[in-house]
Amino acid sequence: MRLLAIAAGAAVLLAACATYAPDAEESARPAVLVTRDGEAWSAEFTFDRDSPVWGFRRSALRRSDRQPWRLARWTVETPGVVLERQGEIDILRTVNGGTVPRTVRVTMRPAADNLEADYPNLVFTDGSVALFTDHFDVFPLSSADAALNTTDGGSGLEGEASRVTWRDRAGPVLFRGKRRKDPTDIAAASYVLFGGIPLIETPRLATVMDPRLPAWIGAEINDFAPKVVDYYAARLGAGPRDRPTIMVSWNGPAKGRRSMGGSVLDGLIVMAFEGDGVVESSPELRDQARWFIGHEGAHFWLGQVVRYETRRDAWITEGGADLMAIRALQALDPAYEARQELQREVDDCVTLADKPVSTAHERGELRAYYACGAVFAMVAEGFQKQRTGGDWFDVLRPLIDANRADEVLTREEWLAGLSALAGDASVRRDVEQLLDQGASDPVAVLERLLKRSGVPFQRSNGKLTLK
Numbered sequence: 216m217r218l219l220a221i222a223a224g225a226a227v228l229l230a231a232c233a234t235y236a237p238d239a240e241e242s243a244r245p246a247v248l249v250t251r252d253g254e255a256w257s258a259e260f261t262f263d264r265d266s267p268v269w270g271f272r273r274s275a276l277r278r279s280d281r282q283p284w285r286l287a288r289w290t291v292e293t294p295g296v297v298l299e300r301q302g303e304i305d306i307l308r309t310v311n312g313g314t315v316p317r318t319v320r321v322t323m324r325p326a327a328d329n330l331e332a333d334y335p336n337l338v339f340t341d342g343s344v345a346l347f348t349d350h351f352d353v354f355p356l357s358s359a360d361a362a363l364n365t366t367d368g369g370s371g372l373e374g375e376a377s378r379v380t381w382r383d384r385a386g387p388v389l390f391r392g393k394r395r396k397d398p399t400d401i402a403a404a405s406y407v408l409f410g411g412i413p414l415i416e417t418p419r420l421a422t423v424m425d426p427r428l429p430a431w432i433g434a435e436i437n438d439f440a441p442k443v444v445d446y447y448a449a450r451l452g453a454g455p456r457d458r459p460t461i462m463v464s465w466n467g468p469a470k471g472r473r474s475m476g477g478s479v480l481d482g483l484i485v486m487a488f489e490g491d492g493v494v495e496s497s498p499e500l501r502d503q504a505r506w507f508i509g510h511e512g513a514h515f516w517l518g519q520v521v522r523y524e525t526r527r528d529a530w531i532t533e534g535g536a537d538l539m540a541i542r543a544l545q546a547l548d549p550a551y552e553a554r555q556e557l558q559r560e561v562d563d564c565v566t567l568a569d570k571p572v573s574t575a576h577e578r579g580e581l582r583a584y585y586a587c588g589a590v591f592a593m594v595a596e597g598f599q600k601q602r603t604g605g606d607w608f609d610v611l612r613p614l615i616d617a618n619r620a621d622e623v624l625t626r627e628e629w630l631a632g633l634s635a636l637a638g639d640a641s642v643r644r645d646v647e648q649l650l651d652q653g654a655s656d657p658v659a660v661l662e663r664l665l666k667r668s669g670v671p672f673q674r675s676n677g678k679l680t681l682k
């Protein structure tokens with residue numbers, strides 16, 4: 216999850232990690248009991264084997280100070296055991312270098328730290344807290360030095376997942392859309408909500424909203440989210456299996472801030488709003504909120520019904536979700552002005568496509584996936600329009616349907632679809648150039664793509680302006 220200023224555009228979908236099929240004889244793995252007892256939080260790790268070091272699969276840094284969040288929020292209570300940073304990961308080890316005890320107890324102070332490339336915990340103003348489930352996954356290491364040579368690829372290392380149980384002494388927790396007592400799961404890739412915020416259930420959605428969330432945002436989510444999800448279902452066929460949950464937190468009216476962030480997990484959209492700039496509604500802000508809901512909701516199809524194959528293909532899901540949101544807004548609100556948003560995609564792609572779009576995450580240029588992905592989607596849509604008068608959803612539907620079984624929309628499938636619409640491989644080659652090499656003159660390549668696909672624009676003073 217990312218919290219980005221609105222100006223920066225959007226939120227990032229992190230790929231959910233591998234799902235574990237629990238077999239009949241559950242394999243041995245570390246177990247963790249996470250407990251809330253009023254203000255006191257603890258995690259008790261029970262390791263299934265001896266190891267001198269245990270490393271945390273997800274060891275992100277805080278955005279604010281680029282420090283490991285866990286070290287600031289967790290305290291090891293078990294004597295002789297320390298939590299520390301080694302290279303790119305957080306580890307548990309013993310002071311004397313011996314084997315870590317089979318049981319280690321940690322106390323925690325959960326906070327809404329905004330993390331780099333990982334899901335943050337959410338803190339609600341009534342004291343409720345939503346913990347991201349996979350922060351408790353650990354794997355054994357032979358030494359602290361071995362930890363130094365282990366790199367965190369961003370959203371987590373491959374490795375073992377813990378069996379985690381969630382307990383709130385005050386009552387059931389909310390997990391996967393239902394209140395449950397002491398649920399247990401492995402690699403859940405979700406959130407568990409501790410606290411009394413009501414779950415509001417409607418036929419299409421369940422929502423959990425911070426009681427202090429500005430009222431207009433709550434109203435917009437309640438009104439617009441079901442509509443946009445219905446629209447996607449009408450255009451693209453069945454979406455999420457179960458009724459989705461939307462969890463919305465409010466980080467307060469900080470002065471000069473105006474931020475919406477969010478992410479999508481299995482059957483769950485998580486959103487966080489912050490800043491005095493979002494307290495009062497305006498038509499512009501309302502459109503941004505709707506766009507944001509539309510983008511996140513789009514990931515139930517482009518992200519979950521089908522997902523990308525590797526992170527390098529995030530342009531398929533992020534750019535695709537951007538254009539889905541824009542087209543849905545136009546369909547649901549005829550007064551919505553799409554041109555400005557589409558122009559921003561073109562401008563940002565021009566700026567960023569001088570380097571390979573597919574490796575943008577290595578340079579921290581995630582915006583390239585949104586902007587260039589949306590432009591590629593516009594190009595495919597342009598050809599669809601020429602052929603059938605259709606739009607982006609008509610491009611997507613067969614791509615999604617063809618992959619409902621394997622759940623992956625590969626780059627090859629996407630590009631083959633483009634080629635079929637264009638009737639010519641040269642369009643595909645232009646897109647591949649931007650994906651794999653970047654262009655010394657992105658304007659020239661994008662101009663060619665827009666012109667061929669019939670997207671109306673003009674070029675003046677080296678700038679491409681959509682009409």
Ligand SMILES: [Zn+2]
Pocket residue numbers: 225226227228510511514532533536
């Ligand atoms: Zn996204």
